[in-house]
Amino acid sequence: MGFAFDLLLALALLWSAWRTLATPDIFRAVILFIVFGLLLTLVWSRLAAPDIALAEAAIGAGLTGALLLDAIGVLRGRKKS
């Protein structure tokens, strides 16, 4: 059971990383990056590293995702004006 979950997690991590890089739509890429960060959080906690998992969830997925979304907003605003 544990092994199957780990395998699924590893595949999902690789898949989301690939989709993040390959998606042409920049907004979707940022959302996928956040998904990637949350999956990475699960991986760290499966590897018994809860400290890194906490940091990844808060900084990697949360703050960086928000910053990237804000950057998209600024870029779109510039394109319109």
Added chain:
Amino acid sequence: MKRFAVALLAALFAVALIAALLELPAPAVDLPAAVGAKMAESGIAHPVTAVLLNFRGYDTLLEIGVLLLALIVVLAVAAREEAKQPAVADPVLQTLARIAAPLMLLAAVYLLWAGAFRPGGAFQAGAVLAAAAVLLHLAGLAAAWQKPGKCLRIGLAAGFLVFLAVAAGLLVEGALLQYPPAWAGALILLIEATLTVSLGLILAGLFLFLS
């Protein structure tokens, strides 16, 4: 053809990486055992926090210095005159933000306190504080930050300055950041508490000074 060559090279690189990983020599120093032997003198019960703030406190001091420097650069680059109105968000997001922000504050204080004996600590707590500020801004409840006033400046620099003051004060004892065991717990708690506030402000500032 080109794609095939790239895929082949990537596969070869992956195989080389895995081979290198399997060939890793055993570490020369058994660090977990060395940390475990000194835990009683560190003043805290969680090994990760003990390494971050006691055994390798020097690294953490420089880390917070780097973050402060990054924020100063952002302030130098993002000089702005006109005040931007916060965007009007929908009421569902606003209500959610109003409910979530106090809970996030509570979670940050818990993470700070938990750092002494289980996973947690100043960096995670500061990140949660910053996330709360960003959420309030995105929901249109808090305006973006303009030029920092005196209070904000003190808050941004406090973590680094307190850490530096403790390090300088301990020079009298002989070495940089070598806490006396009796005082270690209290000093680390003082540093972590100010670090949490400063880190929260710095990380939120990276977002709010720019948006």
